Amino acid sequence: MTDMTEALRMALLRANPDLSRFDPLPRIISHDDFSRGHCGWSQLVGNYEDSLDTMLDGYSRYTSAMLSTLPHWDAGSHGGMDSSYALKIATRATPGAQNVAIKRHTFRRRGPIRFEMYFTFKPEATELVLSETDVRSVGFLFDLQGGDRDAGTDRVMPHLRFLNALDGAHVQKWQYKPETIPFVAVNGSSKIASHYHLSPKGWQDLPGGEQKLCYNEIPTKVNWTYLRFDFDLDSMQALAFQCNDREFDLSGFEPIRIPGMKNLWCMLNFCLFAETDVAKRAFFYVDSVCISGDF
Template sequence: MTPELSRFDPLKRILAFDDFDRGFCGWAQHQGNYEGSLDSVLPGYAQMQPPMLSTLPNWDFGSHGGVDGGYVMKIQTLPVAGARSSAVKRLTFRDACPIRLEFYFTFKPEASELTLSESDVRAFGLLFDLQSGDRTPNGERVMPHLRFLNARDGDHVQKWQFKRAVEHAATLSNKTATHDHMADSGWEDLPGGDQKLCYNEIATKVNWHYGRIDIDLATLRVTGFRINDRVHDMGAFAEMRMPAWRNLWCMLNVLFFVETDVDKRAWAAIDSVCLSSAE
């Protein structure tokens, strides 16, 4: 196994290994659905900013770089409290089997003040957007959501949450609909999900965290979730579930997102991602 892959614990088959020293690797801005006019994009998506390749430059010691290379994927919000941005990788699956997503991440607010500002980032999160195959009886669209609620109104909360509530879908035509499923509403605390993450001592330093989530595509259910040394109990976790949408068969989309709690840009950086499957 190569040194780049040795920091992961993949299943039998590697579906994607994304090291952003090689470019965007298929990740892009999460563009909201529209039809006929861009004005039909929901406000929650209209605020989204495109991800960038970054060396994580800063004003006091140059560039931070990634775990073992120069570039990472950086997702950054607008400087408006509650603003959110996300990046997506759009795939489909060929086997309804167990899959595993592993990644190294960090987050921080824009270093515009000489203070730690550890409560300026509201949340960092990830989700899958999945749909069963077209011949699956009673097909479903299933969206497992997880977010680390870092802060709320200056309170350094630090806990993981999930979302099962389905946001109202706006119908744009008989072919296209849209819903703001990452909206800051309907989130529930993951029991035992409080976790203190390493947050270095000045505004420009970061430390990388390891994340892993396991999903069984046969049942479209989450089977495991780990952040650093913590394997979280997912017994009470529930996915966002709805009847299958007409055009999304065998969909396997992965998203990361970040949200700011103050009128300052918040950003999340992903160093590398490994998506693997059991078959």
């Protein structure tokens, strides 16, 4: 790309109110502002065969993400950054409950990709107290696998979560997950297996990953937070991670790596997840997402 081309691209991006708050790589794969629906963020469903009873317990309690105006009983709708709507991922009101929304793509070239979003989180405002330790975590993961002609193809799953609180302690740090738990055959099937990669086990502290985010003064005030994660689909290594004014050193970061699976070629999946620490729903709100690539 010539300097002039890049200068023109940047000028167009910065003059576009929908994209100016992002720093996308040259090709925008998707731009979701949730004023045009769910934009492909659907419920993650666990694998099963013959009966839904064969689904792993962790997946069986997930529900659909919603389009939300962030409505609060005391202050009304908060709204998104420049529309009324954001995506809401809500857990159930059970300590440790999780929920996940997923966007499923495939890729056409192995190279750098960039995931950017504006997000916030709050517990359901069922009590008139600050509730800052009620949401356990919010996070994201990618689920990736190379093409069918690539050599040595692993399934690679970078995970990052903001561990806000754990067992009532206000932890506030980023964690990654380098290993999953073993696969199990679903219902004894030779074709379908499953693994619960969001089990509570295996999270590691990101070195230097302590961060205090803006958590406004009652449970019904929210502020949007910027996040960026860069990943190289060629080397299958993380490149950069930024949250608001902080850029984190990823030299200690490792994604989950497991042997490639026979059906998942060129898979490019993105997941957003939330966990609650208490018997209260945790809400993970996403104003907008921009996924881009250098191709």
